[in-house]
Amino acid sequence: EPEVTQTPSHQVTQMGQEVILRCVPISNHLYFYWYRQILGQKVEFLVSFYNNEISEKSEIFDDQFSVERPDGSNFTLKIRSTKLEDSAMYFCASSEDSPYSGANVLTFGAGSRLTVL
Amino acid sequence: DAKTTQPPSMDCAEGRAANLPCNHSTISGNEYVYWYRQIHSQGPQYIIHGLKNNETNEMASLIITEDRKSSTLILPHATLRDTAVYYCIVRVHGSGNTGKLIFGQGTTLQVKP
Numbered sequence: 433e434p435e436v437t438q439t440p441s442h443q444v445t446q447m448g449q450e451v452i453l454r455c456v457p458i459s460n461h462l463y464f465y466w467y468r469q470i471l472g473q474k475v476e477f478l479v480s481f482y483n484n485e486i487s488e489k490s491e492i493f494d495d496q497f498s499v500e501r502p503d504g505s506n507f508t509l510k511i512r513s514t515k516l517e518d519s520a521m522y523f524c525a526s527s528e529d530s531p532y533s534g535a536n537v538l539t540f541g542a543g544s545r546l547t548v549l
Numbered sequence: 550d551a552k553t554t555q556p557p558s559m560d561c562a563e564g565r566a567a568n569l570p571c572n573h574s575t576i577s578g579n580e581y582v583y584w585y586r587q588i589h590s591q592g593p594q595y596i597i598h599g600l601k602n603n604e605t606n607e608m609a610s611l612i613i614t615e616d617r618k619s620s621t622l623i624l625p626h627a628t629l630r631d632t633a634v635y636y637c638i639v640r641v642h643g644s645g646n647t648g649k650l651i652f653g654q655g656t657t658l659q660v661k662p
Contacts, residue, residue, distance in 0.1 A: 463648055475593060475652040488647040523592045527648060535581050536648045540592030
C-alpha cells in the first residue's frame, strides 16, 4: 500500500537552529499538509499546499515556518530559528482528492519527532 | 466546521464489537463525517467517512442517524491492535475548503484481553 514517508524520524537540535523536515508524499497526490502534535496534546493543522503555493495556514504557521516542494517528490517544512516550544511530532499528509469536490481523504506519514534543547 | 463531542475514553473486550459514538448536532448539509485513529503517537490513520448513508469497509462500519446529528463507528471484532485514540471529524467540502482536518481530543479506546 502506498505510504507517505517522513525523514528524519527524530531530530534533536539546539534552540535557534534551522531545521528542515522532509516528506515524500504518495506519488499521484497533489494536495499536501503539515500538522504537528505537542506531547499529550491535540493534532494541530499547520498548513495546506497545492499547485506550488500555500492554500491555507494556521496561526501557528508564522514567519518562522516555510514549506517548499523543491522537486517532483519532496515536500519540506522548514523552521528557521527553532524555539523550545517547537518541540513536537510533525506529521506530513497528502491527498489525491480535491478538497473542492467530494470527500477528501488524507494519508499521514509516521511523523518526525523534533526535540529542541 | 461543525464541532464534535466524543466520550474521552471507552473500554472494549477483545473479540467484541466496539461502538464509538460521536455527536455533531450543528452539522450542516455539505459536511462529511470522517473517522481517523491514532495508535500510540503514530500518524493518524483514515478509517471511514460518510455523508448521509451508512458506510462499511474492511476496517469498520459508520452509522449516521437520519437527522445526521450523531454517528457511531463500529469495529465489529475489536483486537488488541485496535487500542488507539479515535477521532470523529466533520468537515465541509466545496468552495473555500482547503482540505484541512480539525482534530479534537478524540476517544481513547482500550481493548482488553
